Amino acid sequence: MKTILEAKALIKAGKLSHQQLMRECLDRIERYNGTLHAFIEVFDDLEAQAEKYDDMLAAGKELPPLAGIPIAIKDNILIQGQIASAGSKILENYRAAYDATVIQRLRDAGAIFVGRTNCDEFAMGSSTENSAYGPSKNPWGEDLVPGGSSGGSAVAVASGMCLAALGSDTGGSIRQPASLCGIVGLKPTYGRISRYGLIALASSLDQIGPFTQSVEDTALLLEILQGDDPRDATSAAGKEITIPELMGGGVKGLKIGLPKEYFAHGLDHEIKERVMNAVQVLKEQGAEIVEVSLPHTEYALAAYYLVMPSEASSNLARFDGIRYGLSEAGKNLDELYKKTRGQGFGAETKRRIMLGTYALSSGYYDAFYKKALQVRAKIRQDFDDAFDEVDCILTPTSPTVAWKIGEKVDDPLTMYLSDIYTISVNLAALPGISIPCGLVNDLPVGLQLIGKPFDEDTILRVAKAYEDQTEWLKKDPLE
Amino acid sequence: MKIKAEEVKKIAALAKLELSGTEIEQYSDQLSEILKYVDMVNKLDLPPEAPMMAHAFGSLNVMRADIVEGCDTDTRARIIGAFAHREGDLLESPTVFEDRSEDL
Numbered sequence: 008m009k010t011i012l013e014a015k016a017l018i019k020a021g022k023l024s025h026q027q028l029m030r031e032c033l034d035r036i037e038r039y040n041g042t043l044h045a046f047i048e049v050f051d052d053l054e055a056q057a058e059k060y061d062d063m064l065a066a067g068k069e070l071p072p073l074a075g076i077p078i079a080i081k082d083n084i085l086i087q088g089q090i091a092s093a094g095s096k097i098l099e100n101y102r103a104a105y106d107a108t109v110i111q112r113l114r115d116a117g118a119i120f121v122g123r124t125n126c127d128e129f130a131m132g133s134s135t136e137n138s139a140y141g142p143s144k145n146p147w148g149e150d151l152v153p154g155g156s157s158g159g160s161a162v163a164v165a166s167g168m169c170l171a172a173l174g175s176d177t178g179g180s181i182r183q184p185a186s187l188c189g190i191v192g193l194k195p196t197y198g199r200i201s202r203y204g205l206i207a208l209a210s211s212l213d214q215i216g217p218f219t220q221s222v223e224d225t226a227l228l229l230e231i232l233q234g235d236d237p238r239d240a241t242s243a244a245g246k247e248i249t250i251p252e253l254m255g256g257g258v259k260g261l262k263i264g265l266p267k268e269y270f271a272h273g274l275d276h277e278i279k280e281r282v283m284n285a286v287q288v289l290k291e292q293g294a295e296i297v298e299v300s301l302p303h304t305e306y307a308l309a310a311y312y313l314v315m316p317s318e319a320s321s322n323l324a325r326f327d328g329i330r331y332g333l334s335e336a337g338k339n340l341d342e343l344y345k346k347t348r349g350q351g352f353g354a355e356t357k358r359r360i361m362l363g364t365y366a367l368s369s370g371y372y373d374a375f376y377k378k379a380l381q382v383r384a385k386i387r388q389d390f391d392d393a394f395d396e397v398d399c400i401l402t403p404t405s406p407t408v409a410w411k412i413g414e415k416v417d418d419p420l421t422m423y424l425s426d427i428y429t430i431s432v433n434l435a436a437l438p439g440i441s442i443p444c445g446l447v448n449d450l451p452v453g454l455q456l457i458g459k460p461f462d463e464d465t466i467l468r469v470a471k472a473y474e475d476q477t478e479w480l481k482k483d484p485l486e
Numbered sequence: 487m488k489i490k491a492e493e494v495k496k497i498a499a500l501a502k503l504e505l506s507g508t509e510i511e512q513y514s515d516q517l518s519e520i521l522k523y524v525d526m527v528n529k530l531d532l533p534p535e536a537p538m539m540a541h542a543f544g545s546l547n548v549m550r551a552d553i554v555e556g557c558d559t560d561t562r563a564r565i566i567g568a569f570a571h572r573e574g575d576l577l578e579s580p581t582v583f584e585d586r587s588e589d590l
């Protein structure tokens with residue numbers, strides 16, 4: 008398996024063609040997608056698209072930065088003319104009328120879209136088991152979940168079916184599957200990347216981000232994807248940075264905080280040990296390790312499961328059977344709505360719509376939604392206080408390694424708890440990255456680095472410094 | 487905090503969801519369990535005027551010039567093509583308002 012930078016170097020040296028690179032990915036897809044179900048759909052004409060770049064190269068033309076790089080796209084990001092189902096039956100036949108901004112940016116950079124990857128319905132889940140099209144399987148063990156909701160994207164990258172993938176992260180949906188599949192996954196600062204063309208789950212929490220086989224590839228993609236977009240009022244102007252130049256800095260003199268609440272009860276002792284080994288590596292590289300406190304951590308998951316469903320219940324009101332998507336017949340408008348939504352949405356989606364509707368309904372708003380927003384402000388304040396002391400924060404990404412398919416599916420609350428280390432980052436609108444830091448029972452463990460707002464460069468720098476000292480990313484689960 | 491079947495039905499009606507009898511039963515149990523957990527936010531003693539964070543940028547309005555942007559023919563065709571029901575290029579839906587012409 009190759010990283011983007013390795014493939015680019017081989018192509019530049021004349022040792023690999025764009026067509027060969029695409030063929031390698033297609034071979035892996037043909038071999039493994041039937042079992043692993045990373046893709047819901049693999050697109051046509053991929054080799055012909057790759058050939059175009061070989062021709063350009065032969066003609067001595069300058070190639071764009073991602074020329075011919077095979078990239079997979081989560082099924083909730085719009086690619087003009089392709090189906091975008093968000094893992095739901097309600098959008099099974101919906102074809103996107105326009106490109107998401109991230110798709111336009113990758114297109115301009117020369118990337119080739121390999122296909123659309125499986126995910127939990129409307130990105131609601133931690134295992135891909137909520138997909139209307141069946142679960143994806145973890146390449147480290149076919150009976151295991153890959154994590155979610157962007158599980159298909161994580162599997163596609165971890166099994167070499169593409170060189171990178173896009174996912175979306177509302178409460179951990181990039182970082183947690185990256186952790187469970189042993190690759191790199193970044194949730195950028197809220198506003199760093201335009202959400203235009205992302206099928207919305209919770210608009211104040213959602214961010215698009217990349218999955219890659221190396222930290223440098225993540226930096227490269229972030230540089231291409233980032234930036235202000237007039238079509239997303241929450242995208243941030245004037246925050247762009249040139250990331251690769253900042254990558255070689257090392258960690259000498261950096262202060263890294265370990266929040267004591269994240270290492271307390273509930274954390275598997277073997278996972279803790281792997282994460283602490285990584286801390287030791289960073290210490291040896293010259294980082295200063297400091298204990299910090301994020302005192303409102305214990306309230307984060309509760310606040311999240313009020314804010315997210317409240318926003319989701321509003322966002323998903325658009326699926327009404329009128330303008331697009333599934334439409335069931337009804338005696339009148341009300342019945343058409345209820346039948347379409349009752350039959351088109353899966354169990355978890357309905358559960359969250361109900362939860363959000365309840366939290367926002369008259370009489371409960373103050374006790375639930377308003378209170379959750381107050382807790383959210385406290386959580387952000389905790390991080391701001393911690394960042395007065397340290398440059399970034401280090402935690403585990405997931406409290407466990409990958410679990411068996413079916414194990415948590417009937418117990419929503421236990422499933423929700425699998426996001427305990429990632430959701431605060433979304434609530435506080437911060438950047439977070441997961442990188443592999445070892446194995447427990449032969450399954451990957453991820454560590455999470457959390458940065459100050461719009462300070463992706465520090466977490467990428469720390470991640471790169473750690474990656475340079477270890478071999479975890481070089482492991483191929485299928486060999 | 488037990489969410490009874492009647493309450494589930496009321497929420498489902500607000501959310502425009504048709505649910506089966508089995509679903510109503512399941513959601514009654516599951517929502518009760520989840521709400522018991524999320525009620526933890528009320529264990530934190532905060533004054534009613536404590537600051538809220540609804541959004542990353544402090545919920546400030548983002549303003550832009552009011553410029554009409556056209557939609558190209560192909561995009562328009564794709565949007566119309568996605569309509570569940572249509573008459574020509576017009577979106578068709580069941581009657582929104584009931585016929586009350588006799589009241590007039």
